[in-house]
Amino acid sequence: MTTTQTTQADPAGLALRLQGEPKPVPGRPLCDSIATDRDRAQANGDASGVSDCNVRMGRHLTATGRL
Numbered sequence: 001m002t003t004t005q006t007t008q009a010d011p012a013g014l015a016l017r018l019q020g021e022p023k024p025v026p027g028r029p030l031c032d033s034i035a036t037d038r039d040r041a042q043a044n045g046d047a048s049g050v051s052d053c054n055v056r057m058g059r060h061l062t063a064t065g066r067l
Helices: 029-043 046-063
Strands: none
Touching: 029 046
């Protein structure tokens, strides 16, 4: 009888994020909104929501030339 391997040979290599969370620019409405959403997600233990907000913040800061 032949045995078929149904699992991955090695674990997936995920990049380790060494920089901290993106910082909002004070007084900017979109930055404030994303930061508030991130704080709410952290308070509710929603790690996926925190990650989503970090991506949104990073993209916003990059698009505005602030990162």
